Amino acid sequence: MKKLLIMCGSGIATSTVVAGKVKQWLADNNYSDKVQVFQSKVSEEVNRIDEYDIVISTTVVPDSIKDKVIMGLPLLTGMGIDALWSELKAALEA
Numbered sequence: 843m844k845k846l847l848i849m850c851g852s853g854i855a856t857s858t859v860v861a862g863k864v865k866q867w868l869a870d871n872n873y874s875d876k877v878q879v880f881q882s883k884v885s886e887e888v889n890r891i892d893e894y895d896i897v898i899s900t901t902v903v904p905d906s907i908k909d910k911v912i913m914g915l916p917l918l919t920g921m922g923i924d925a926l927w928s929e930l931k932a933a934l935e936a
Contacts, residue, residue: 844877844934847894848914849901853883856900860917864898867927873934896933 848864850857861881868874880894884903891897891907898914912929916922 844895845880845893846877846896846898847880847882847887847891848898849882849884849887850899851883851901853881853886856914856918857881857883860898860900860914863917864930867930871931877934896930898930 846864848857848861850860858881861879865874865879868877868879877896884899884901887894887897888904888907891910897907897911898917899911900914900918903911912926912933914926916926
């Protein structure tokens with residue numbers, strides 16, 4: 843089972859919105875039983891990022907973990923959302 847972390851600045855607001863959309867997408871694409879979703883804030887997870895298989899963030903992350911993070915802003919703006927889903931699908935199937 844893959845571990846998916848969704849994080850934002852506070853771990854409450856935008857990550858909750860994104861988590862809802864991601865969970866719906868996972869269900870719609872038959873991944874729900876293959877992914878465990880976690881939600882938190884960047885400051886609590888920056889040193890534990892390697893504990894997760896996939897990370898989506900709605901806020902800026904430190905350069906040291908940028909290459910491990912899918913930027914989740916398209917889930918808030920609606921712009922670039924297809925590319926985000928493609929990136930998530932690739933990460934789930936890796």
